[in-house]
Amino acid sequence: MDESPSWLPSLIILELYDGDWEQYLAAIYAVFRRDFVLSRPNFAGRRLGLKRLPLEGGKEATFWHFISEGKDEETRLPDLRRCERIAWIRPMIEAVGTVKVLAWPAARKNEKRIQVCLLDFSYMVVLADRGDYLLPWTAFMIDHEYRRQALKREYEAYMASQKS
Numbered sequence: 313m314d315e316s317p318s319w320l321p322s323l324i325i326l327e328l329y330d331g332d333w334e335q336y337l338a339a340i341y342a343v344f345r346r347d348f349v350l351s352r353p354n355f356a357g358r359r360l361g362l363k364r365l366p367l368e369g370g371k372e373a374t375f376w377h378f379i380s381e382g383k384d385e386e387t388r389l390p391d392l393r394r395c396e397r398i399a400w401i402r403p404m405i406e407a408v409g410t411v412k413v414l415a416w417p418a419a420r421k422n423e424k425r426i427q428v429c430l431l432d433f434s435y436m437v438v439l440a441d442r443g444d445y446l447l448p449w450t451a452f453m454i455d456h457e458y459r460r461q462a463l464k465r466e467y468e469a470y471m472a473s474q475k476s
Contacts, residue, residue, distance in 0.1 A: 317430060319412055321399035326392060340398045344375045347402040348448060355405055355426075359445040377450045393453050397435060401451050404428050404437050416470040417441070425449070429467070433460035 316322055324343065329335040347353065349372070352360045363373045379395045382388035408415045408428055415428045424441035434454055440447040454460050 316400070317412075319407075320403055323396040324399060325396060336395070340379065340395050341371055341375060343399045344372075344378065347399070348372075348374065353402045353405045355408060355439065355446055360405070360439075361442070361445045361447050363447050363449075374448055378448075381452065391452070394451065397451065397453070400435065401437050401448065404430070404435075404451075405439070405448070414467050416467050418466065418470075427463070427467075429454075429463060433463045433467075436463070 324336075324340055326333070326336050329339060348360075348362055352362075354360075363377070366373055368376055376388060378398055378401060379390055380388040381391045381394065404413050405428060407413045413428050413430060414433075415426060418425050418427050420438075426439040426441055426446065428437040428439065429435065435451070436454055437451040438449040440449045454463065
């Protein structure tokens, strides 16, 4: 999906900053700071924390997880599509419990997670469940149809288990 669902903020495009990465980084960090540092989203009455460390360039670890990809923390690289959608994350978290997003618990790497997806499974926000609070963990596009279908089946299985 290359355009924003109508209820989400517009994409923040690098070209709006004349391709200047430093200006762009400052702009998307300002959105992150507004949405997660200066105030915190609400998730069904649960406190949302923030993974601050390690700070890199004065920016919190959660910010870097939101805008970059890679398995190794030291070699993660910025992903422009993640950067463009940073303003989507808080509204998606706050939309849990409405018809705008789907959300369900999942186990990943022996950790409890809450996955929040757009209805078409094209974009996901992941929250780490730490018991008495949640950590916004990462957010990313889901490019491959097979992955979207797998997430859809996982969500449907969770919903079916709630009915029995």
